[in-house]
Amino acid sequence: MKIVSIKKITVLCVLIFTMQACKNEYYSVGKVGYTVRVAYPELYSQQYATGASVVMKNTVTNYSYTGTTNGEGEVVFSDLVPGSYQLSVSREVKPEEALTLTGFEEQLFLNASSAVQKVTSDGSLELRLQGGKVGSLVFKEIYYVGSRTPAGGTYFSDQFYEIYNNSTDTIYADSLLIGNTGGAAGNSSSAKPYGFQTDAGNVYLQNVWMVPGNGKTYPIAPGKSIIISQDGINHQTDPLGNPSSPVNLGPGISDFESYVERSDNRDLDAAGVDNLLPVYLGSVGFDWLTAVFGASMVIFKHPDPSGLPLKLEPGSTSVSRYVQVPRSSVIDGVELLANGNAFSFKRLPVAVDAGFTFCSGTYTGQSVRRKVKTIVGGRRVLLDTNNSTADFEVLTTPTPKNWQ
Ligand SMILES: [Ca+2]
Ligand SMILES: [Ca+2]
Structure with a gap:
C-alpha cells in the first residue's frame, strides 16, 4: 500500500490556493480504516478472490491508494484520508488457475468498480468481479x-x-x-x-x-x-x-x-x-x-x-x-x-x-x-x-x- 507523499499534498495545497486551510483540514481530521473485500463472479468454485489489485482513488485529489487482497479476499486501507473515493478492482486469472475456478483452461480478465463512496469513518465494502466470457x-x-x-x-x-x-x-x-x-x-x-x-x-x-x-x-x-x-x-x-x-x-x-x-x-x-x-x-x-x-x-x-x-x-x-x-x-x-x-x-x-x-x-x-x-x-x-x-x-x- 502506498502512503500519501508529502510532496503531492504540498503541490495540491498550492494548487487550490488556500494552503493554510488545506493543511489544517488534512492534519486535523483523523485518518480512517477501510476494508475492501473482493468476491469472484457467481458460480466460481471459490467465493473470494486473493491477489486482486484494488485501487481507491480520491475523486477530489485524484490521489490513489492501491493494495492487493489477501487469502480472505480482503485488503485493509488503514490510514485513509476521509473523502470521496472511487474503487476499482482487477484480477488476471491464469489458465491453470481458471481450470480450478471455472472448469475452463483459459486466461481471464476480471474487473469490478464501485459508485463513489463517501468515506468519513471506518467502513467496508464488498465488490464482485465480473467479466471473462467462459465457455460457450x-x-x-x-x-x-x-x-x-x-x-x-x-x-x-x-x-x-x-x-x-x-x-x-x-x-x-x-x-x-x-x-x-x-x-x-x-x-x-x-x-x-x-x-x-x-x-x-x-x-x-x-x-x-x-x-x-x-x-x-x-x-x-x-x-x-x-x-x-x-x-x-x-x-x-x-x-x-x-x-x-x-x-x-x-x-x-x-x-x-x-x-x-x-x-x-x-x-x-x-x-x-x-x-x-x-x-x-x-x-x-x-x-x-x-x-x-x-x-x-x-x-x-x-x-x-x-x-x-x-x-x-x-x-x-x-x-x-x-x-x-x-x-x-x-x-x-x-x-x-x-x-x-x-x-x-x-x-x-x-x-x-x-x-x-x-x-x-x-x-x-x-x-x-x-x-x-x-x-x-x-x-x-x-x-x-x-x-x-x-x-x-x-x-x-x-x-x-x-x-x-
Ligand atoms: Ca409447434
Ligand atoms: Ca416437425
Whole structure:
C-alpha cells in the first residue's frame, strides 16, 4: 500500500490556493480504516478472490491508494484520508488457475468498480468481479439414427439435438442458427466424399433453421440446455409416434421443433413447442430429417443468414445448393459419420471438429453425448476439445435434458 507523499499534498495545497486551510483540514481530521473485500463472479468454485489489485482513488485529489487482497479476499486501507473515493478492482486469472475456478483452461480478465463512496469513518465494502466470457454453447447430445417399431419397421421422427450452455453466464438462444451438412456419411464405399472437403475456411449446410425470439426471449442458464426436435411430441405414447421409440420429446422437454408448413399438413405442429424459423431448406420433405447414417451438425450465429452465399458442390452434377457459412461464425460442430472407418468422408473442417463420432448402426435407438469434464459447484462442465472422437460417447438410450 502506498502512503500519501508529502510532496503531492504540498503541490495540491498550492494548487487550490488556500494552503493554510488545506493543511489544517488534512492534519486535523483523523485518518480512517477501510476494508475492501473482493468476491469472484457467481458460480466460481471459490467465493473470494486473493491477489486482486484494488485501487481507491480520491475523486477530489485524484490521489490513489492501491493494495492487493489477501487469502480472505480482503485488503485493509488503514490510514485513509476521509473523502470521496472511487474503487476499482482487477484480477488476471491464469489458465491453470481458471481450470480450478471455472472448469475452463483459459486466461481471464476480471474487473469490478464501485459508485463513489463517501468515506468519513471506518467502513467496508464488498465488490464482485465480473467479466471473462467462459465457455460457450455446445452440442450436448444428438440422437439421429432413429428407432425400430414393434413390428420391426423404421421410425425417424424422433431425432433431437440438445444444445448446452457450457459457460458461467446466461446465453440467449434467440437467433441461434442450426444446420446439417450434405455429403455422404461413409456408409457406402462407392460414394464420393463431400465436394467441399478442401475448403477449410467454410462449412456447407444443406438446411439452416433459426431459433425465434427478440434477443432476450430464450435464456439458457449456465449448465442448462435447449432441445430442438424433429417433432416435439412424446414419441412413446403419441398415436403418431412409435411405442418403441426411446424418447419422450413432448412439451417441457422439447423447446423447439422443426415445422415444415405444407398444404397436406403432413408435419404436425405440436402445441407448447415453439417452431424453428426456416432460413434455407435445401433438402426437406415432410420434415427436417437429417441422415440416419449421420449428418454433420453445426450451430452458428450470423447477422444476415439469409444473405449467405449458396454454392454448388464441386465435382457434382447435382443442382442442389448449400449455404456457405464462414468457419469464424461457427459456435460448435459435430461430425457424425457412418462407422469408425469413415474418416475420409469428413465434411467439417478440422478446426471445427478434428475427429468424428458414430453409432453402431441405423435405427438402433442410440445417441451420442458429450462427456462431462468436471463438475464445478454442481454445474457440469462438458468436455470440449473440438474433437468429437475424444469428446463424445455413445449411449444405448438417449437422455434428453438428462444425464442418466
Ligand atoms: Ca416437425
Ligand atoms: Ca409447434
